[in-house]
Amino acid sequence: MKFTKYILFILCTLIISAVLTNFGPWWLMVVAPLILGFIFKMDGITAFSVGAISLVVFWGILIVYHLNTTGWTITDKMALLLHLKGSGVLLVIVSLFLAGLLGGLASLNGFFWRKAMNLN
Amino acid sequence: MKYFGLLLTGLILTGIIFALDSKWGATPPLGSLLSPTHGYLLDLELQESPAQNTTMNLTGLKDSVKVFFDDRMVPHIFARNDEDAYFIQGYLHARDRLWQMEFQTHFAAGRISEIVGEKALPIDRANRRLGMVYAAELSLAEMEKDTLTFQALNAYTAGVNNYINSLSEKELPLEYKILDYRPEPWSNLKSALLSKYMAKDLAAYDDDFERTAVLATLGKDVFDLMYPNREDSLDSIIPKSFIPPIGKNPPVSVADSSFFHPPMPDLITPDNPDKDNGSNNWALSGSMTATGKPILCNDPHLRLRLPSIWYEIQLTTPEYSCYGVSIPGAPGILIGFNQDIAFGSTNAMRDVLDYYEITFKDKTKQQYKYNGKWVNATQRIETYDIRGGSAVVDTVAYTHFGPVVYDDAWQGLKKGMPRTDRNKCYAARWKAHDPNNDIITFLLLNRAKNYDDYRSALSRFSCPGQNLIFASRSGDIAITQQGVFPAKWRYQGEFIMEGKDSLFEWQKMIPPDEILTMKNPARGFVSSANQLPVDPKVYPYYLGGDYIYERGYRINQVLRSLHKATIQDMMNLQNDNFNTRAHQIMPLIVSNMDKNGLSAEGKEFYQKLENWNYMNDAQSEGATIYSLLMDSLESRIWGDELRKSIIGSLPEHNTIVQDLLKNKEFACVDNIFTPQVETFTQQLNAAFQSIISPLSDIKKSGKLAWGKYKGTCIPHIIDQKQNMAALSRFDLNVGGGEGIVNATKQSHGPSWKMIVSLTTPIEAWGVYPGGQSGHPGSTYYDNGVSTWAAGKYFKLWFMSGPQDKTGRIKQTIAFIP
Numbered sequence A: 001m002k003f004t005k006y007i008l009f010i011l012c013t014l015i016i017s018a019v020l021t022n023f024g025p026w027w028l029m030v031v032a033p034l035i036l037g038f039i040f041k042m043d044g045i046t047a048f049s050v051g052a053i054s055l056v057v058f059w060g061i062l063i064v065y066h067l068n069t070t071g072w073t074i075t076d077k078m079a080l081l082l083h084l085k086g087s088g089v090l091l092v093i094v095s096l097f098l099a100g101l102l103g104g105l106a107s108l109n110g111f112f113w114r115k116a117m118n119l120n
Numbered sequence B: 001m002k003y004f005g006l007l008l009t010g011l012i013l014t015g016i017i018f019a020l021d022s023k024w025g026a027t028p029p030l031g032s033l034l035s036p037t038h039g040y041l042l043d044l045e046l047q048e049s050p051a052q053n054t055t056m057n058l059t060g061l062k063d064s065v066k067v068f069f070d071d072r073m074v075p076h077i078f079a080r081n082d083e084d085a086y087f088i089q090g091y092l093h094a095r096d097r098l099w100q101m102e103f104q105t106h107f108a109a110g111r112i113s114e115i116v117g118e119k120a121l122p123i124d125r126a127n128r129r130l131g132m133v134y135a136a137e138l139s140l141a142e143m144e145k146d147t148l149t150f151q152a153l154n155a156y157t158a159g160v161n162n163y164i165n166s167l168s169e170k171e172l173p174l175e176y177k178i179l180d181y182r183p184e185p186w187s188n189l190k191s192a193l194l195s196k197y198m199a200k201d202l203a204a205y206d207d208d209f210e211r212t213a214v215l216a217t218l219g220k221d222v223f224d225l226m227y228p229n230r231e232d233s234l235d236s237i238i239p240k241s242f243i244p245p246i247g248k249n250p251p252v253s254v255a256d257s258s259f260f261h262p263p264m265p266d267l268i269t270p271d272n273p274d275k276d277n278g279s280n281n282w283a284l285s286g287s288m289t290a291t292g293k294p295i296l297c298n299d300p301h302l303r304l305r306l307p308s309i310w311y312e313i314q315l316t317t318p319e320y321s322c323y324g325v326s327i328p329g330a331p332g333i334l335i336g337f338n339q340d341i342a343f344g345s346t347n348a349m350r351d352v353l354d355y356y357e358i359t360f361k362d363k364t365k366q367q368y369k370y371n372g373k374w375v376n377a378t379q380r381i382e383t384y385d386i387r388g389g390s391a392v393v394d395t396v397a398y399t400h401f402g403p404v405v406y407d408d409a410w411q412g413l414k415k416g417m418p419r420t421d422r423n424k425c426y427a428a429r430w431k432a433h434d435p436n437n438d439i440i441t442f443l444l445l446n447r448a449k450n451y452d453d454y455r456s457a458l459s460r461f462s463c464p465g466q467n468l469i470f471a472s473r474s475g476d477i478a479i480t481q482q483g484v485f486p487a488k489w490r491y492q493g494e495f496i497m498e499g500k501d502s503l504f505e506w507q508k509m510i511p512p513d514e515i516l517t518m519k520n521p522a523r524g525f526v527s528s529a530n531q532l533p534v535d536p537k538v539y540p541y542y543l544g545g546d547y548i549y550e551r552g553y554r555i556n557q558v559l560r561s562l563h564k565a566t567i568q569d570m571m572n573l574q575n576d577n578f579n580t581r582a583h584q585i586m587p588l589i590v591s592n593m594d595k596n597g598l599s600a601e602g603k604e605f606y607q608k609l610e611n612w613n614y615m616n617d618a619q620s621e622g623a624t625i626y627s628l629l630m631d632s633l634e635s636r637i638w639g640d641e642l643r644k645s646i647i648g649s650l651p652e653h654n655t656i657v658q659d660l661l662k663n664k665e666f667a668c669v670d671n672i673f674t675p676q677v678e679t680f681t682q683q684l685n686a687a688f689q690s691i692i693s694p695l696s697d698i699k700k701s702g703k704l705a706w707g708k709y710k711g712t713c714i715p716h717i718i719d720q721k722q723n724m725a726a727l728s729r730f731d732l733n734v735g736g737g738e739g740i741v742n743a744t745k746q747s748h749g750p751s752w753k754m755i756v757s758l759t760t761p762i763e764a765w766g767v768y769p770g771g772q773s774g775h776p777g778s779t780y781y782d783n784g785v786s787t788w789a790a791g792k793y794f795k796l797w798f799m800s801g802p803q804d805k806t807g808r809i810k811q812t813i814a815f816i817p
Helices: A002-023 A026-039 A044-070 A073-081 A088-116 B002-021 B030-034 B040-048 B082-108 B118-129 B132-145 B147-166 B174-179 B188-203 B208-226 B439-446 B451-458 B550-561 B567-574 B580-592 B600-610 B622-645 B653-662 B680-700 B706-710 B785-789
Strands: B053-057 B065-070 B075-078 B278-284 B295-303 B311-316 B321-326 B335-338 B341-347 B353-358 B367-370 B373-376 B378-384 B392-398 B404-406 B425-430 B466-472 B477-482 B516-519 B525-528 B712-714 B729-732 B748-750 B753-757 B763-767 B794-796 B809-816
Touching: A002 A026, A002 A044, A026 A044, A026 A088, A026 B002, A026 B030, A044 A073, A044 A088, A044 B040, A073 A088, A073 B040, A088 B002, A088 B030, B002 B030, B030 B174, B040 B174, B065 B082, B075 B082, B082 B118, B082 B132, B082 B147, B082 B174, B082 B188, B082 B311, B118 B132, B118 B378, B118 B392, B132 B147, B132 B188, B147 B188, B147 B439, B208 B353, B208 B622, B208 B653, B278 B466, B278 B477, B278 B550, B295 B335, B295 B341, B295 B466, B295 B567, B335 B753, B341 B451, B353 B404, B392 B404, B439 B451, B451 B466, B451 B477, B466 B525, B477 B525, B525 B550, B550 B567, B550 B580, B567 B753, B567 B763, B580 B622, B580 B653, B580 B680, B600 B622, B600 B680, B622 B653, B622 B680, B622 B706, B729 B785
Parallel strands: B053 B809, B075 B311
Antiparallel strands: B065 B075, B065 B809, B278 B295, B278 B341, B278 B525, B295 B748, B295 B753, B311 B321, B321 B335, B335 B341, B341 B466, B353 B425, B367 B373, B378 B392, B404 B425, B466 B477, B477 B516, B712 B729, B753 B763, B763 B794
């Protein structure tokens, strides 16, 4: 049951984030985990974890999709430019870490809104 | 607690988002850059997964246009009318090179500080104070008077803007994301700015201040040793027998002894383009070739950058079909061929930028003295919008000569020079300020069918002066030093001139029928490599400028020896690494070296030098030793004079060779700061001793071979420090060098090599160190670099029509209105 809830969280994030970032700036992707963190009843650690995973999955899918069409050239070049010793893999890990951090924080923030409004 | 958590997570979240969404110094906004929804990964989608056949609707087209992309992504455009061809050229230039074309025109317009902030303000001021925008505005008005040019520019601009408007923020090229800004609409003025960008590169080399300083401090005799007028030039472009009849009114010299004893100028060292911006070209008549048909070759030497300055393209309309290289930012093809003719150019190197000292009535610079009267100056207000700072306003006074480039507000780019007198004002008289339409010449050459069409296209060209070469399938070859050049008296414009009276002004331009040109000479070839256009003894107009003789000398030597020349012969010559200068000077070096005074290591290096075959091949160690020795010798011989003159510029590298060959104890050999008189032998041996230790270090680092030592690289346009390996190409193992036919210096040299055989059908080969795409992640970003570095070529596919399937078509796009 819990597991279904998490899957639902992630799926909703994917859809909402895809729509929002298609029309707005990149950071609008945090809106979905924030709202879902507020709606879904979870403890703090779970809220952070599911939020983090949801955006890691969101970026992860897109990164894999793009790497499939562009190859690794541009990613390796960007890694060189950003002083990551030319390791595109490392750059992808850093990117996913950032996505996870933002997703986790957003979801956790939603969780605290829920608490602040005494909705438990 | 619950509020604390809410507040804390909220703050951290917004803080991180803010940090990742902002540009910090040179660090780009990382969030959007890394995000797969907006960032670097989106740059390429158009490039990398093209459908084989697509149809695109473009509003603004008159008719449908078909474009075939070959295996190097060269577009072959088939349009039903001129305007559609230029529209699509603009569209594709933008699709593949938008950032580059906009950045170059921002540079010409002095607007880089809008993108990168205050650090670019000096370079922006240098460009604006030279009057680049002023020149572009005047030329645009001239261009728009001509129907063909006006239509071409309008269609081109519409094509570029169509692409820009189709881009969403996420689809912007990578450099916009890294530098965090957006493109603005294209305009015809930007194309005019591009033409001034080229004019500055090719016709704005100026050393009037430096030379005046040398003359003032060292006198005319030493001046002539340092900057000789090569009257004994070996092999000019146009032989004497082709000099046209000269009219009756050659310019009258007003130079008197005061002209040759000038006061020391203000210590200004102008922002000069690379001295070696030049090129090689030659054309062989059918009598000299294996096929019996003419061959035309051209390789322009410019800064080597990624994305490349050139973009290959084939433009076809019902009237003509032309293949060659274009410059992103302007319609038409600059160097190329069509079904009937081939054309190319090298730089004329004439001095068409002179400085006049202006005497203003007062500090407001409203009036200046001219022919005994006070004449009104105009003021142009230049506003620099600086990113992350407040706008800077600069007022530039304009005289009838041109803009007052240097005054109390601006002393040039190089800092640290003490100003002797900050009240002096210097106005530039620059040919590129005169209204001119040089785009039309290329639009007409693209569709020229024969020699007469070629000459009539050239007659419209005025600046930057070029040696425009021509060959036709009907068998003609020709070369013309085309441009509108001031008719100068001897030494006019060599030094800062007096702006108070008209005597020193350019009196007139050389009449068009006295232009230097040559058609079908008996020797069977025409050529140019930035040498003197003609023997100055027999041409009444002063040629000034800085000419380079070695490449031309070697090219002509090789061409004279050819019989039934093949394409391979032409490739060999474009890649020829023979060092003419070393061949001339080495016997003198060998006979004056004291081998016994050398250490064991020194002897080893010397042995390599003595056994060297004068070829600057990539693996040659002798070439590296020679290069270091000559650098050291030059600084020993000229260093003292340059120190005394404070701002004097290093003479041409060939000057020391010519001076030494005439008299090895010429005046400059002695160090004027020591009591004793140094001899050439002393200077040479000291120079050799001084390079042993550096050579030893170079050897230890495994870089003694010339190619490794030179370390040819092609940096990205924004890679000023040449350390952005991600966007640049480093450590290419290439031979050649300055003064060598293969003119590859570290990051300057043959920017496009082309060989055209005017057979039926026409065959052509070409390569440039870059690729069609300006997108760093694209396979086509630098796919030509390795081929270029290896001295190899691509066979160019001159597509005969939409039905032609002889080449490899990678993609086809049908553009429909």
